[in-house]
Amino acid sequence: MKNEIKQKAREYYLNEVINGDTCDDKDGWTDCFVSGAKALMQLPLCDRLTAAEKERVKGLHYHLTNVLAYCHPSADKIVEATIHDIESIFGKELFGEE
Structure with missing residues (x-):
């Protein structure tokens, strides 16, 4: 499982399961x-x-943005x-300043 x-x-467990859901039987766990x-x-x-996937997407976006100038x-x-498609799929926030 990824970090x-x-x-x-x-x-989710702390906010939902402990504070609401009960998982005391098989159906509850399901x-x-x-x-x-x-x-x-x-x-x-x-x-x-x-993080690695985010960096690959950011790299692609950066590359396309720079290619656009040439x-x-x-x-x-x-x-x-x-570029517009990538931003609409992953959200413009991913490509903003950090």
Whole structure:
């Protein structure tokens, strides 16, 4: 399990399971697992990436942004669209200043 997911699971357990859900039988554990998985899937995609995955996506974004300055005008729209797609999938926050 990735560290980021472990941390989110701990937060979910402390906030939801201890304070609300009861997992005292098989059905209870199943309900806890399902509600935890739903909570994880509701997180923004960038919060579900490992640090290495985030760096790869940031590197791609950085590369495309720099390529845009040297692109032939006919390629500008394609590169701009790709940058926009990456930002809309992963969230512009991922590419902001840290």
